Amino acid sequence: MSVTAPAGFEAAGVAVGLKSTGKPDVAVVVNRGPRKVGAAVFTSNRAKANPILWSQEAIKGGVVEAIVLNSGGANCFTGSFGFQTTHQTAERAAELLGVGAVGIQVCSTGLIGTGDEVFRGKVLDGTEKAIAVLSPDGGEDAARAIMTTDTVPKMAVHEGDGWSIGGMAKGAGMLAPGLATMLVVLTTDAVLEPAEADARLRAATRVSFDRLDSDGCMSTNDQVTLLASGASGVVPDADAFTEALAAVCRDLARQLQADAEGASHAIAIEVVGAASEEDAVEVGRSVARNNLFKAAIFGNDPNWGRVLAAIGTTAAEFDPYQVDVSMNGVRVCSAGGPDRPREEVDLTPRDTHVLIDLHAGDTTATILTNDLTHDYVHENSAYSS
Amino acid sequence: MSVTAPAGFEAAGVAVGLKSTGKPDVAVVVNRGPRKVGAAVFTSNRAKANPILWSQEAIKGGVVEAIVLNSGGANCFTGSFGFQTTHQTAERAAELLGVGAVGIQVCSTGLIGTGDEVFRGKVLDGTEKAIAVLSPDGGEDAARAIMTTDTVPKMAVHEGDGWSIGGMAKGAGMLAPGLATMLVVLTTDAVLEPAEADARLRAATRVSFDRLDSDGCMSTNDQVTLLASGASGVVPDADAFTEALAAVCRDLARQLQADAEGASHAIAIEVVGAASEEDAVEVGRSVARNNLFKAAIFGNDPNWGRVLAAIGTTAAEFDPYQVDVSMNGVRVCSAGGPDRPREEVDLTPRDTHVLIDLHAGDTTATILTNDLTHDYVHENSAYSS
Structure with a gap:
């Protein structure tokens, strides 16, 4: 209706x-x-x-x-x-x-x-x-x-x-x-x-x-x-x-x-422990826009280093060496260093959850994004022709 | 040496x-x-x-x-x-x-x-x-x-x-x-x-x-x-x-x-007619970071609409309806509207030149970037595995 x-x-x-x-x-x-x-x-x-x-x-x-x-x-x-x-x-x-x-x-x-x-x-x-x-x-x-x-x-x-x-x-x-x-x-x-x-x-x-x-x-x-x-x-x-x-x-x-063009993963980037809503949104959006992170998710690669590199480009309040990152429930990074082995993360489901704890406050925001795939490149290189 | x-x-x-x-x-x-x-x-x-x-x-x-x-x-x-x-x-x-x-x-x-x-x-x-x-x-x-x-x-x-x-x-x-x-x-x-x-x-x-x-x-x-x-x-x-x-x-x-990973075009985005060097760099960088523009160049598609859409996200001084865009020497957009037919543009050479005239001043800057390709996605989805 x-x-x-x-x-x-x-x-x-x-x-x-x-x-x-x-x-x-x-x-x-x-x-x-x-x-x-x-x-x-x-x-x-x-x-x-x-x-x-x-x-x-x-x-x-x-x-x-x-x-x-x-x-x-x-x-x-x-x-x-x-x-x-x-x-x-x-x-x-x-x-x-x-x-x-x-x-x-x-x-x-x-x-x-x-x-x-x-x-x-x-x-x-x-x-x-x-x-x-x-x-x-x-x-x-x-x-x-x-x-x-x-x-x-x-x-x-x-x-x-x-x-x-x-x-x-x-x-x-x-x-x-x-x-x-x-x-x-x-x-x-x-x-x-x-x-x-x-x-x-x-x-x-x-x-x-x-x-x-x-x-x-x-x-x-x-x-x-x-x-x-x-x-x-x-x-x-x-x-x-x-x-x-x-x-x-x-x-x-x-x-x-x-239904995003060419996507193979629907990614929810949940930022918790932020000092403000603006910080949480900026951090989530920065990760969502990082092509290396997006390509890694396409390849089912829990590459948390790219998450931290993207966070580092923001003006949000955080200490890189306090940040935790989990992917689909597995904490692969704690306090800015390696935690669980990446092999434990199953990124084959379409729905993907990335949890980032900034340990800088108590505000939360979730940004929705997609991965960067061959099909995305194909659809957008051929769109107008 | x-x-x-x-x-x-x-x-x-x-x-x-x-x-x-x-x-x-x-x-x-x-x-x-x-x-x-x-x-x-x-x-x-x-x-x-x-x-x-x-x-x-x-x-x-x-x-x-x-x-x-x-x-x-x-x-x-x-x-x-x-x-x-x-x-x-x-x-x-x-x-x-x-x-x-x-x-x-x-x-x-x-x-x-x-x-x-x-x-x-x-x-x-x-x-x-x-x-x-x-x-x-x-x-x-x-x-x-x-x-x-x-x-x-x-x-x-x-x-x-x-x-x-x-x-x-x-x-x-x-x-x-x-x-x-x-x-x-x-x-x-x-x-x-x-x-x-x-x-x-x-x-x-x-x-x-x-x-x-x-x-x-x-x-x-x-x-x-x-x-x-x-x-x-x-x-x-x-x-x-x-x-x-x-x-x-x-x-x-x-x-x-x-030698950029997976790239098939080396793109020089030359911004002229900017009110300041900061404006020229911001405009060039915004276009350089636009995935839809980058995928279009990969597809040899002179999609100037995506160039203007990227410029529109900046804080630079310009009027969208004054902007000219040329690709490899062919002015495909003048004063924010269509100019020469896109068929006249040859994007098959690796070296690609995008010329943006903001008509807002007399400052120039060139940003170098690459296209978004299947090989880029492939290399960066498989890097750590």
Whole structure:
């Protein structure tokens, strides 16, 4: 059900030839109300795609009537023509839905530099076709239409106390968020004011998508959008809602990690004993971005020296000669020196757990990443050809 | 000739079984004077190997009598036993050479975590054997003994005006300097005071090794050491000497780039039109570290969108919609949009030139890097097994 699980939402996904495979490539999600509250977080990459430039401005009033998403082209670095394409997409959707254009969020994903007249024609065509088949059961179709190199659609649902949250996500490469990552649409029928929606979305993404760092590469097009219809008539408990939203985001983040391009391991880097949350995240992210560590995990090699070398490049509070490192439950390094023999570590399971104890405080954070594999190199050396 | 090209130096390289291949693995370079001036720059990784911890302290007086280097084990994260190994190595060399132990620099390279009693015995044995066969012709033997996954020894010589500079380097992975990178020994028979040696070494490495970033991974063991014998009796012109030293360093850096683990392209990322040198270096380094860009070059794909996405993650002064990008002479992106068709770019040569014009000033810097290949993944997933 994904984004159409909460009351007040309709969605659709259609195929208009943006993908050479003929698979669905334009999705629309519409909020039927009664409230049209929206909030979003965007990539912190300073090179932002045209849809981001539009959506950042359009959402300032806290109202989102609908969101149009296309795969098969990022409409990034396509100049003023590309921006006009985004604007025309919003206007076309607004006209068909009988609302104002600033109520329309637009997201695009695919190859950077794609956004010519053919692209524009197909996106406008897809917007019309999707709006014509909007349905309260269209959540899965929408989730399929935003896939690029994803092998499976990503969906999640949470049932709260009289309200619910639904979500869909796409993203299989270039996963390294600043404020947000990938394309994600979250819906809820809870009653939220715009400022509440914004605050709870930021709180939820900070501990979920912001801690997914598959390949260290930050996209130009990432956006996470929350639409709140108020259709349940229930004002949720603030903490319960934020935690539920975070749980849905973590669920989607794990689905993204599980389907990351070419990966053979889904690695959770749990940093404990940190002096601050910032330190824990910096240490986890530094290890997650270390190509030598990532290649070692691919080779089922518990190379803890590379973990310590990566930690050493951070500004976090720690003494290298106090650090412990465990892999899949075996402490291979204690106090910055060898502990259990590396032969005891079994790295053959896809799910991999690296535990780093900095012994510098009592704060914890977990970063999700993937290994560096032959398939990753292959997929990303052949992507645009 | 490498490090024994300048007057006043002897060197040797011997095999003592640190490498499983039986190839040479301990090198010694001795300064016979009359002056024993030394300077060094060290990795800025906070997780430093035992030889770094020793050498940083020992060099504070500005005197280097000799340097002992071993491959086949990094002696990093090997605890106080490992530090004692380094100290004993310095004492053994000092005793045999009839000098003080603080005059001995020690460098190690190889797998992190390697440094047990067997390792210690072999390093001490190698130190003795190398000192026993020191020779004014031993430069190439020394260069071979410090190789790890290097496929060729790296050597350089510069003839100045009455003085000369020699150098050797090793390093094929984990190439991303902070203050220094890899193991490098530079020698000169010019007459230099310790403060001059230090200043000129820092000036030279800042524009050479500091701009080599093969795989974004900073080592725990990197050290660049300059030994000055004064044997020529010539006080060099300061600018001429610094430029010559930088030229030798650039030569060695290019040799390291050419031999980087598994690479199929040697990429020069030239950033022009930057507002400052810091901006130019940050932009070049960000592109050099972007796995998607690196994989695209491996696939001979002139994917300029990934270049712009990487630039967008920096704090440098630029407007994404002013940036031009050329690859091997073809301007594929101008003013942040598509320019020439990607089909015009020939990326089949190993040497690859990426030119980025930020249009934000008049400063330039070039970062050297490599592509991300199947062989890189293979070599680094199998390294310690």
